[in-house]
Amino acid sequence: MRAMILAAGLGTRMRPLSDLRPKPILPVRGVPLLAYPLAWLAHHGVREVILNLHHMPEATRAAARAWAPPQLALRFSDEPELLGTGGGIRRAAAFLRESDPSLILAGDMICDADLGALVAAHRARGDAATLLLRDDPRADRFGTIGVDESGSVRRIARRFDLGGERGAGVYVSVNVIAARAFDWLPEREAFSHLDDWLAPRLAAGARDVRGELVAASGFRWEPVGTPAEYLAANLRAQPLPFFDADARARALGARIEPDLIVGPGARLGRGARLARAVVWDGERVPDGLVAQDGVFAGGAFHSVSGARAEPAA
Structure with a gap:
């Protein structure tokens, strides 16, 4: 299976720390943040990963190569100009569509969700896209995506609402994408994957963009997007079955x-x-x-x- 880690952003909410190093490689408990999703993907059978790069690209490239598990083959998609989440995905689409499905996730978090179960649910339903949602008590802070009784996405935060919502969860920026979904990427360079790629599909009446809503107890999710979140992630032990960061750092x-x-x-x-x-x-x-x-x-x-x-x- 192939995956993409979105790692090209400027990290403006993380300033001034992201002025010193790109956010995906800020050290969390002594190791680069990027080491966590790389280990997570490898643990769930991903064998090829592409990362999009913009801010201090050589630093992120070097850290990814140094910390990728040996079974992971890395590729990089350089963005001299920022393309947004959707534009970055579009540039990597030829690589991703060779895996059906592929995974796309943000590079600024620590997560231990069961990706195998998520992919299995996606395949069983025949979805074009499956978004991982968490029934998170921090919903007021992060916003939510709403779904109907079948899991089809009906609302994206406050900017897109088709009605018929029966449940909602925090979007943790983990996506399972079928190869056919890349056929309806917008024909432009820079855009948002939610607002400009998936939302128009839903607005046209499609029901194959779904949210997989999981209880907060179902998996660990540690967003690392601001200095406060960064400090909290460092001071909180990260007991992950696939990556012993503390042992690696102490070594x-x-x-x-x-x-x-x-x-x-x-x-x-x-x-x-x-x-x-x-x-x-x-x-x-x-x-x-x-x-x-x-x-x-x-x-x-x-x-x-x-x-x-x-x-x-």
């Missing part, structure tokens, strides 16, 4: 503690005291720095909650 020299993650090769200066914090690999924290709730990266402490770094008395 490289990382220090993993309940409220402090110090990346490989990083050093805390004498008297420095950090709490609920992340120190990126290779950084040198100055002597006497006292700070909490933030990230030390690029030679500076970036507060997440508003706490300020200050020298020790």
